Amino acid sequence: MNTQGGRGARQRILDTATKLFYREGINATGVERLASEASVSKRTLYQHFPSKTAVVEEYLRAIQHGVGDPISPGPDADQRTPRDRILALFDAPRGPLRGCPFHNAAVEAADAMPEVKDIVHAHKRSFVTSLAKLTKQAGASDPRQLANQLAVLHEGAAALSTSLADRTPWTHARKAAETLLDQATG
Known part of the structure; x- marks a missing residue:
């Protein structure tokens, strides 16, 4: 181990x-591997986190900030309309299609x-x-x-694009979001 x-x-x-956890899964990542790849001993890992569950909890809390807030997704949010900010949520993610880390954690953690x-x-x-604040704006x-409709659409696009290893569901979801926005704000 490189300490x-x-x-x-x-x-x-x-x-x-x-x-x-995101790339390989929570259950597939053992404490031993986590410690090794983080260049710490298991003892050090347990000094910082009393259990693997504690690591998972902190992982989710940390990425909550990185996932973004639909109200202000990025430094240019003030220059974009609420509609544009909503539709930006349906841009296909870059990188590997592994779905929503929160959904993945819910499935893996289960009970x-x-x-x-x-x-x-x-x-x-x-x-x-x-999203409700933004749709009101x-x-x-x-x-x-x-x-609620946009959230279901967003979750569905993430799940389907992951299952199919294809970014096309994001394009379809964005078109559906445009239609929902037009109907709700027209």
């Missing part, structure tokens, strides 16, 4: 967890990690709430209903 000492160990563990399920539920509810007559 880099304790400095930055916690962040290395989280960075490694982010890479491995084995109830704390993870709570984090996933809170994130998904927050996403819909943020876009002029939707029923912002909450439109937000």
